[in-house]
Amino acid sequence: MQQFIATRIVQGLITLIIVSFLAFFLVRLKGDPVDITAPPTFNEDQKQRLRELWGFDKPLAEQYVIFITRAVTGDFGIAYLSKRPAMELVIERLGATWLLAGVASLIGLSVALPLGIISSLKRNSLFDLGSTMLASIGTAMPSFWLGLMMIIFFSVRLRLLPAFGARDPSAIIMPSLTMGVGMAAYLSRLTRSAMLEVLNEDYVRTAYSKGLITRTVVFRHAMKNALIPIMTVFGLQLGWLLGGSVVVESVFSWPGLGRLMIDSIGVRDNTVVQAALLFFSLSFISINIVIDILYAVIDPRIRFD
């Protein structure tokens, strides 16, 4: 296992380098930050001097080398329009982003698991039908719509919750619910399906009907086996949430990474985009390592060789 983890970490680092490379060229594929950010009063000479100042006049390969050698020391450059280090701007928003992602995924899980499990145990019941409909609504409902409806109800009508920001402790309730609903919808369906799969395996049914095992055993056994797809999707969703959600952050004015990213892409501020991308990669790579380890923990037959 230790060997496996070590290998995965090395692989993770290689992936990180590949991603840095991809990201670097993707953001430069189209668009000139100087063209986008310079005022109409700038003439070509002035734009050119700005390009030199920001280092765009050098060949791409050279720019990449400069970028990567600085990046390993944590220096991603000074954000073009904020004049502060790009990494500082990203770190400033990590706390709020991660807090929201954490709470939202807890909500998602704690709704999805019971809902999915009960649905699978009482298949084709009214409860099952109801949770199917809820899940469909949950994924089909635009999060900006749900978010604003909550603001209109809880902030405008009841005057109970803050409509924006992340300062008040209660401010996290609505954004995390909005995010959690989508996740819950998704995971509950997957839980139901995965549980059904296991519950219907022949030996389980036989053993259960002959009274050889109790309901609790079925439940434990099924749950454990159903966990693999649930964990996989949960990990992916958590990964996305850790990167921030543009829609939820915009609706609730949550100071997260998603909005920083959109604002930066809008003006092609590569420094901030690249710094934020580092955290995107890191969250996915580490989540996926953890999930692979969990696979083997849950089902010891699974080997990675």
Next chain:
Amino acid sequence: MSTGPGQPAAAAQSEEDVATLVTGHSRQPSLLSLLRRSPIGLIGTGIISLVIVLAVISPLIVPHDPIRGNLRTRYKPPGFIGDDGAFHLLGTDQLGRDIFSRILVGSRVSVLVGVVAVMIAGTIGVLYGLTSGFLGGRVDGFMMRICDAMLSIPFVIRVVAISGIVGPGLVTLILILGLSGWVTYARVIRGEVLKARENDYVLAAWSIGQRPLWVVLHHILPNVIASAIVLAALQVGITMLAESSLSFLGLGVKPPTVTWGIQLADGKSVINSAWWMTAYPGIAITITVLGVVFLGDWLRDSLDPNVRGRD
């Protein structure tokens, strides 16, 4: 960053495809009989058939011109009757266009984009996951690191990059949505394959010397496809919503083409007052998703080797 829960995209083969793929030979009669016995399947089929029929005949039955509105009757609530007697069942939008007519016509592109993009993502993802999980070892490691790299580049950046290479249009839209979402399937299927290939019957199939492709198609795929179908059904809705944001990044369809996503985006800034502009297209998406989910449930059950034939 995500555009919602899970990245837009994913899969849904038509039922025949999956059936043939899974069984290698036709089981049509049993599928049909299952449909007859499953109320969920019937409702799902009913909803989807209705949506498709409406989409096809929508230009013939729209009560008003969905593209040209009456600028004098903008933002009118549902049930509004104009001076000229024009009746707007679901109200009008910011240009005085009839929302009901636009929902009818919008179904065409929305459903097409939703379903095709999901099919592309699902097919790629399932095949990728099967290969990776089945081959295992270094190949699996390599293929999964590609997934990590894909995941690490946020949707918006991919979109911006792709916009630099290809021009906007329906095909671009479908491709972006389709090529963005396959990783979810790939990872889920691969996880399931890792588990399934250690099962007794798979090991047994190996031991009697069956060919790898045969083992994958006959013993592994049927055991792992359920999750993909469940995911795909939900992804249809998410894809329709993602289309809305893409259209505004300049990569989607252009006016005067109508989609539910564009309608949602149009009404976004006036939800406090003109709620009907977003509520009704939202309901249209929800109903469609419900149909697809029901259909997916039924399909899932009829393909699950353990469930098939029961109930």
Next chain:
Amino acid sequence: MPGFNRKGILVLALIAVLALLAVPLGAQDMEETEFIFAHPGPIRTLDAPVTWFISTHWLANLLYDCLIWRTVDGSGYVGQAAESWENVDDTTWRFNLRPGNTFHNGEPLDAAAVKWNIDRVRTREDFMVQPQWVDVAEVIVVDETTVDIVTVGPTPYFEFIVSFNGCELLPPGYVEEVGDEAFSRAPIGSGPYVLSEFTESDRYVFEAWDDYWGGRPEIDRVIYQVIPEQSAQVAALLAGQVDMVSNVPAVELPGLEAAGDIVLTKETAAVMQHIYLRVDTTAGNMAETYPDFEPATLDLNVRQAISHAIDRDLLAEVHGAAVPRLGRICPHFPEGGADSFNNPETVTAHYDPDLARSLLADAGYADGGPTVYFDTPTVSRGGNEKEVAEVVSAMLEEVGFDVELNVLDPAAFGEQINSPGNNRDMMMVTLGCSVPLVPLFYRCVWPAAHHDVCVEEWDEVSNAILSEMNSETRLELWGQWWDYWFGVLQNVTLYEVQANIAYSSEFDFTPRKDGWYTFRENLKLAGDDM
């Protein structure tokens, strides 16, 4: 079933958490007055001269004083750091500073500090506002409270320049001590407010400064809270959690009015919505990107047909808060002479679809056509460009045009159309409407890929306006200028953009004519004398 019980407990727990966390809002200290403005964001560095984004300068002008600034009603200028100023000769402007004035950190705001600031902004090539200062030849410290600014040539609109973006005065000692980067983290000025805390592009808290030369401002705390979504801004106002929203969609107004404690007003945003028409194929990349494309708008008849086919009154209604216009100068500016083109009757009479059809026939399109390409961002400073462009397209098709509408997200629009100059026939554009800037656009040296108009005689007139110190002669020149404007018709003006402003009735507010949301003497508690 274990799940049921667990779920029940969970729901209960969730409700408990909800109830616990729902601390009553708005429990502010009653002694202090706080004003929260919903800013659409983003907000860039408050090292003000670095950026030219106007919505960032709204905040900067709370923190900093300039030498002089534009009056609230837009009719002239008012002293800030300068007590008085005069035009000594054609090229010398003398500013008399307030004696004993300091920055927030106690550093003296004297002539040397002013010179340091203007020299910094006009020499730093990475500063986006630098080009605005190219007309300054030299800054001379006469004595501690007197400073002369010498311009390269006669500059009649110098007061506008010296009070525009980048006019903010920074404390030289502090900036040099900590450097640009640290300054961006903790900026200091000499304005009526001190920046007490901020999260980049999210929330900026300004506290009143006791030692301001004009006295401590009446509102103790001004907060700019970034709320990106328009609907969320309106909801926050309705919930009583912000005090002002600056750009309310017209359809939301009745709902806000019904709330009772909200004041609605309308004021110019000091920008106008126009359509640029192609008058040549040389500007930008258009000819390279579309080698075989010949813009139909090269024909003056076509351009005139476009102008006459547009019902500006209807467009203004679609926009929700606009005033139809024909000339690109807002009437509140004391100069420019656009009033005769902008009065309602003239604008209404300009709409003449039959004339448009006959102009098209003259251009050889009697049987329909031509096809014109029309690029627009979904949204820009005008508010709802996409809807307006859709309506314009419908109007043009009414008289025979075939319109290919291309709607793009603002960033993509800037990147694909605007910056490289890939606009073919028509392009939606929102432009400032202040007199001193307009002639700049119509000189042959003006660098603009998407917008090229070089008519030598017009260029001369524009240059003459910008260097004529005699205001009467200048007005005559403006008269000539407008002949070219309508004669060339490179730019079809649609309307002057106005903003629907909604604010809490706890406050008395006078909107600024420059469309800036800077809160100084124009914001008071309701009930006070304004």
